[in-house]
Amino acid sequence: MDINNHEEYGRQVKKRNYRPAIITISIILIGAIMILSGMPGKEDFDLFDVTILPLMNAIFNSFTFLFLIGALIAILKRNVKVHRRFIYAALVTTTLFLVTYVTFHYLAPSTSYGGEGFMAGLYYFVLITHIILAAVIVPLVLTSVARAWNMEHERHKKIARWTMPLWLYVSFTGVLVYILISPYY
Secondary structure, three states: OOOOEEEEOOEEEEOOOOHHHHHHHHHHHHHHHHHHHOOOOOOOOOOOOOOHHHHHHHHHHHHHHHHHHHHHHHHHOOOHHHHHHHHHHHHHHHHHHHHHHHHHHHHOOOOOOOOOHHHHHHHHHHHHHHHHHHHHHHHHHHHHHHHHHOOOHHHHHHHHHHHHHHHHHHHHHHHHHHHHHHHHO
């Protein structure tokens, strides 16, 4: 068997090189978010109340977290089919999160946290770790999925051991950030 081909359910699966797409998507997403974070927002946008978008972000992050828990439970029970479905669901809710996140940061000015003391320290710790790991998780998730598509089971498991807990942390802390800053919108 050619090293670029793998068998899945008795049929050949051609190994594809997803690395250029992973790098391109990661750079575009992370770059766009960095650029948007420095923009002032649209002061005169009034078609709808844009503060609904962070609530939607939190809802999408909540679903991502729950889907990831389902995926984790499924793979621990060795149910690959259910695991795959939960991962695809998590990818969909993460994509919807990204759309609403980018839209909000394009349309709205930045919101400052108004708390003090311990709560401010907690908020900024959660926010900073969330932001850093959110940037890290993009190529990790894409690489994990690509390895699964290529039937590189051992390499997939190796990276998924890092991807899953980090993705869980990012989705959970996304909700926590919303809860902590929502009184200041």
